[in-house]
Amino acid sequence: MSIRVPFDTVKETVKKALLCAGLSQEQAETCAAIHTQSSADGVESHGLNRIPRFVEYIQKGWINLEGRPVKAGGFGAVENYDGQMGIGIINALFATDRAMELAKEHGIGCVALRNTTHWMRGGTYAWRMAEAGFVGISWINGESCMPMWGSDQMGVGNNPICMAVPREDGEIVLDMAMSQYAYGKLGVYRLAGKKLPYPGGFDKDGNLTSDPGAIEETMRILPTGYWKGSGMAICLDLMAAVLANGNTGIDQNAALRGSCGGSCQIFIAFNPYLFATREEVQAKLNRRVAAADATHPDREGGKVTCPGERTKVTRARSMKEGVAVDETIWSQICSIAEGNLDVKDIASF
């Protein structure tokens, strides 16, 4: 069951919970704002639902609250930072901002971060770039949680890639994991007693299935586009580990520090106004997006949209009516905020 809670109440409660978990005022303020925004944008799986697990990771010592991005190297438009296993959100925000600084100086900027922890919602950083007026690409490599195409054994991370387009009349932002459905989504469908709209993995007999429970059992989630998502996932892993001089997915498997513990993250920002004026660029973006959105829907009452457009609608509703939060998760967070850190991670992703 979902309830709606005012944005500021959510944020203040999450902040209290994070202070109880040992974060500094500044860390708690930043992380609470990001987690609340993720839920407000409709990405609950990596918003509030992640708080109990985040607290658990801190207690296990998998996140180093003293960790800060330390410059490990730099050359021209590229910089490399060691995240010291610090808070994923804080490290990733730093890297995003630094990539944009480099882009101001060099036209393009790339920050490659290693030894960092889960960045939570990948789209956070792409939205930040788009809102600041930059085109952007970012991705992460994680531990093996998806079989590669042709395999029935975990072989590669579900490495999301994000893309940012700074359209001022509505940012266009892609936040795309490499599996067709997230584990969290499977649980949502199973609990609702529903089948997935399209096959999302393999059952124990090795057949493609839309039964979420059967996929949870085998953990054989389907790469998006079958062989395609599998191929992109391994490329993103290799590129991230090389560019950041950090861990590959299998190095993370071996280290056992939770999801994306010790991962690499890449942030590339481009100045979109090098060769055309802001007005020209914005007019072009508006024209193209309008044309896409105007294509004929495949069903009565349907509406074609570009990535990010629905997020803005969800965001506006959350600001007006409150942020939708799962009741159980909310009571857990309230409990943490009262100092009870011994909370079980009930969300599965």
Add this chain to the structure above:
Amino acid sequence: MSIRVPFDTVKETVKKALLCAGLSQEQAETCAAIHTQSSADGVESHGLNRIPRFVEYIQKGWINLEGRPVKAGGFGAVENYDGQMGIGIINALFATDRAMELAKEHGIGCVALRNTTHWMRGGTYAWRMAEAGFVGISWINGESCMPMWGSDQMGVGNNPICMAVPREDGEIVLDMAMSQYAYGKLGVYRLAGKKLPYPGGFDKDGNLTSDPGAIEETMRILPTGYWKGSGMAICLDLMAAVLANGNTGIDQNAALRGSCGGSCQIFIAFNPYLFATREEVQAKLNRRVAAADATHPDREGGKVTCPGERTKVTRARSMKEGVAVDETIWSQICSIAEGNLDVKDIASF
């Protein structure tokens, strides 16, 4: 029916055909080498199969044989070129090489090309970067040839993205279009009287189908991963048009200069040895690829591979046994090489 013809014979014949079509010695030599390599690598659809259409485009004036990449602007690690509607392969090779030069100077290099024509096999440029020792990302925006998710009307290009990993024991290269199957692939299955392995589009009643003919009829090819490939395709279009200060997909629709006529192409090269030695990087790549390839296959006799590994096997076989070419296409190319330019484009993509 496919026959095998020695690589050098194929290349010389294609070169003769291209000379007949009006290319200079140097242009014909370069394009013949690339088209032949694409077929030798198993990408016939964008190798030899494209020659008749390429010749047709020249005759229609859609490709300007005098067109050269002209620098339109530059800032730091980014350069912008106008391709003057020149030969797509020649323009794209120039841009690839220039991106690598910029990466040597700035750690990362980005060349954004506008007003260019079809680059043929997208992987050509990623392979070139990987073989030259660079990590790379490249993509193109094309005219609308695929419905966006939720639409039954052409709305976005099938914009491929390519990724390059310079592993010396076998480059890892992804060349991924945004539809689940290329149009060319549908034709191949239809002619063989086969169903697609997985649904590849919608039939006239709006149902997902694996019947290639039914999809060719509606032209409603399926974005890879349903909404995911659709979202990425529009983002790639927007980013390419902005970064290159060039045409979006809909601008190309309006101009009617064939597939990818007036498109934008982005080439990003990264120096992978900024923060670690070549030995360290190569050891890491080998370890990660070996682990991926060693994951348990989902069927008896199966083999898990990373993108590009099978290409190398196909390439080796082509060099030994000859390049596999479609008999009808081959006779067309031989006919063009004898000066008969009035050849019908029989390959559908």
